[in-house]
Amino acid sequence: MVQVKGKVLGIDLGTTNSCVAVIELGEPKVITNSEGKRITPSVVGFSKKNELLVGELAKRQIVSNPENSVQSIKRYMGKPDYRVALNNEKYTPHGISSMILQKLKVDAEKYLGDAVGKAVITVPAYFNDSQRFATKKAGEMAGLDVLRVINEPTAAALAYGLRDGVQDQKILVYDLGGGTFDVSILKIKNGVFEVLATCGDTELGGDDFDRKIVDYLLSGFKEAEGIDLSENVEAMQRIKEAAERCKIDLSSLTTSNIDLPYISENKRLDMEISKEQFEAMTEDLVKKTISITEKALKDAGLSPQDIDEIILVGGSTRIPAVAKQVEDFMGKAPLQSINPDEVVAMGAAVQAGILGNEYLKSSGDQQIDGGNLVLLDVTSLSLGFETVGDTTAFIIPRNTTIPTRNSKVFTTHYDNQKIVRGKILQGEEQAASKNVALGTIILENIPPELKGVPRIEVTFDIDANGIINAIARDLATGNIRSVTIERPVGLND
Amino acid sequence: MDYYQLLDIPRVASPEDIEYRYHELAKKYHPDRSKSPDAHEKFIKFKEAYETLKNPQKKKVYDASLPPEEKAMEASSEPEDSEGISSDSEVPPPDSSISPAPDQPVSGFKGAFKSTGISYVSFKSDLDSQPAGPASLSEGTGESGKPDWSKHSSSEQSANSHDRSKEVSSSAGQNSADWSYVKVKYEGIDEDIDDDAGKKSGFLAVFTVMKAFRYTVVLICLFLVLTIVSPDLVGAEASGLGAVTEIFGKVVLLAKSLV
Known part of the structure; x- marks a missing residue:
């Protein structure tokens, strides 16, 4: 057991967004950042005046200053030769990630009014050894002692398990984030969280859904105006953002309008995408996640009926077609009662609590301390x-x-x-x-x-x-x- | 140490028991939970044991590979005793007690006790019919035990069994002397069985009914006393108390006669 003094942060270092939580009075609490938000965009950039920007501010200037901004760096974690050119310098992927972690750390210290030196950081279950090592390295570079690198779906299961009680049940965590997809199957019994199987794809996430819309817009514009925008960095950035917004709109609306004036000189991009169109475009992506889910069940030696609870994690599970496909396959409505953007960080905080043998509060009267819980994870x-x-x-x-x-x-x-x-x-x-x-x-x-x-x-x-x-x-x-x-x-x- | 000893569970433990025990150990010895530097090693061993025992097929294979069990702990903690028993009583296991591997005598000894129920019975009858016949005794028990043991003994061991039986007859004189000890041992093991038999016997049933009756009578007496005492408490009269003691005495006498 690690000797833990002071608060230990639970950090979800995501592809598009990051989140920090900490155990307060036995429960995981999400920490708001200095902009007052509960999640921080995983974006790093330098302003035109050479100031380092991280999070919301960096995201805001992507359009105006795309060559000095980096996003989705998590996709390159652990690639030894990959470098990002920023502000005339070359950075490693973990170097960029450490800037994000540094901001999260500083904001958490401000929130807690105390210095923080330790953290549990989450990674996709399907990350390999180098990717995990790079994540740990990023934490160290940000001045954090990384007590444990844990799997995102496992963390989500810890958060749900603690809230709903640690009785006998089998749960399946379907985690579709911004850039990665994971499925984990766990058995919770006698306070032991035992991972039975895990499966995933480190290159499948919400970004790919956006990409489908971007491709549709690009080909539509080319057809109408005869201009290929894919080489135009600034236009591409605007289209990417519009595509993401369109995807989010289609979670609640039946059609979404994309209107980008002056996208290329005085030309305007004005198109409409219906929910049906979007679902047809992204059907293959959803099918891929279902077949990975099937594989995980097979590895665990279980069938969909054996699963007591299905948990949806990651912002991309807000897409109605995704949730519906999961429900159809599993034959049961999934749970999404903890904010899917925050649940992973909360679970990381729970693991920090277990490591520190902290008091943790579970559902109802069930009061437990960290000593009554243990997580048995697997090598993926x-x-x-x-x-x-x-x-x-x-x-x-x-x-x-x-x-x-x-x-x-x-x-x-x-x-x-x-x-x-x-x-x-x-x-x-x-x-x-x-x-x-x-x-x-x-x-x-x-x-x-x-x-x-x-x-x-x-x-x-x-x-x-x-x-x-x-x-x-x-x-x-x-x-x-x-x-x-x-x-x-x-x-x- | 076999997996059952490692997890500290009996071989007859149900899958639920095995899982529960593993969970308990995991909460204690997983490196997340334990400060001890050997937590990593310990947990790996528990996990290995659990992973074998939780899988019905693996468990079957593993169980078959185990030497017959029971009282294994005693055997290893009292090595001299175990030797004494095996060489003197000439129960099947002695074959193995001379095998080269140092562990073998112990496992052989375990073999003797594995077949508690059966071999005990055959033992006793042998004793009754031929009180001091060590030679025939060794034969008889050898037969009863052999089929069981042959499953577990390696080829080397069975090769040795010949020499062993020679040795047995040479040391025959000693046999009768140590019989009592062997018997005691077996009786200890058979305690459970005796208990079960006792409960079923008619005599015990009658005894139990008598006991129950006695308790009921005493309870009725107490009840009577209380009903008489309580109005007295209100009135607080000495004569009342006298009456109570008188009645009480009568009741006690009645109870005594009944019992």
Whole structure:
């Protein structure tokens, strides 16, 4: 257990919006930012006078100053070579994220009237090791001690579980955010939140729904005026914003009008999109989420009828077609009683409370302290070792409860082989090269033997933080090679 | 230590019991909850045990691989005793007690007690019919126990069983001396069974009815006393009290005679 003094923030670092919560009097409370809002846009920019802008202010100047603004940076987290040019400097994705976290931290300190140094930060369940590492790094760069990086759908389940009581039930969390999609299935029993299965797509979210509208508008304008706007940065920014607004409108209206005067010189973009049109455009996206949901159920060994409660998380679940498709597939109306933009941050605050053994209040008379709850999360991606012929030997399958450990015995593949070398892989592909390489294990000084004789045991160990350790051991000589995953250089900047 | 010992649950634990126990341990030993530096190790072990036992197929395979159970803790805590029993009584397990692996004697001993119910009965009858016949005894018990044990003994062990039986007959003289000890042990184990039998017997049933009757009479007396005393409390007369004691005495006598 981590020794926790002072408040620990629960931070949902989202693709489009971020949110912060903290435990107050046993309940998670969302912190309002310095603009008085409960959510902060995940946008960073520099004003024309070279001032750093984060959140609402940065979002406001995107249209007028697009080349000095960054949004949806979460989509690039953990990519070691990706750099953003801002204000004549190059920034890493986690460097940008740390600016967002810094603002959230400062605002929280203002709200609480006290210094804050610790946080639990959420990530999509389907984030791989590098993406998680980059998120943790961003927190550290913002001056936060990141006690735990937890999965977003799991966090949402904690928030609902605490509010509705921790009795025996199985829940499915459908989390469609701005840029990522996750499904997690949990069993809550005896105060234990046990994740049974998780599945997702890190490149599927509300942005993709916007993109569909943008494409429709672009092709419509091209047809009418013969002008391609896709290269016009400023026009594109205006269209993107209009598309997002149109999507939001269509959650409550049957048609939405898009009117953008002077979009290209003196030309005007004036189009109408109906709800039916929008639903037809985005049908494939929704279907994709349903098939991922199906896969998660299969991994958990359950059918839709086994699920007691369905929870919708993420702003994109406000799209009526999404909620309806989920309801049709699951055969049950989903719950959305906690604001889907805030529930993840609230859950992160609950986990912070559990780590700090804080007093937590549940439904009705059920008063519990953090000591009566524990979250058993899983590793969402399989972990394997590269072997001959570009194949992956899986050692820890996905959906294994962490902390965990497992090993497999390997051998040499030619006579007198002295060195065994292989990559540590994360992913579900049989072909090693298609999975993400986390590092390399090299075991030397193997005594000369015929091929197939030496026995080399490779052990992977994942701790509660999701940190992976790998050990290779020559069972004959007892030689040990322990490898803590080395991060690509790009992530250490 | 097998998974059941690790989780501290009996082998007959239901899936719900196993899950509940795992949840308790998770709340105590998950690294989120425990300060101890070995929490990580401990939790991984509990989880491994739980993951095997929660899956009916894995559990079946695992259970089959286990040496027969019961009183395993006693056996390991009193190694000399276990040796004494196995070599003297010549219950089936002795085959294994000479196997090279140091753990084997213990598991062999467990084997003896696994078949408590059955082998106990056969034991007793052997004893009754042939009070001091160690040779025949070893034969008889060997037979009764063998089918059970053969499932669990490895090939090395069965190979050794021949030498063992020779040794048995050579040490036959010692056998009778230690019988009492063996019997005591078995009786301890069979306590539950005896209890069950007792409850069913007619004699005990009558005894229980008598007991119940006695309690009812005493309760009636108390009730009578109270009804007489309460009006006296209002009147506060000594003669009333005298009457009460008199009646009380009579009632007690009546009760005594009844019982």
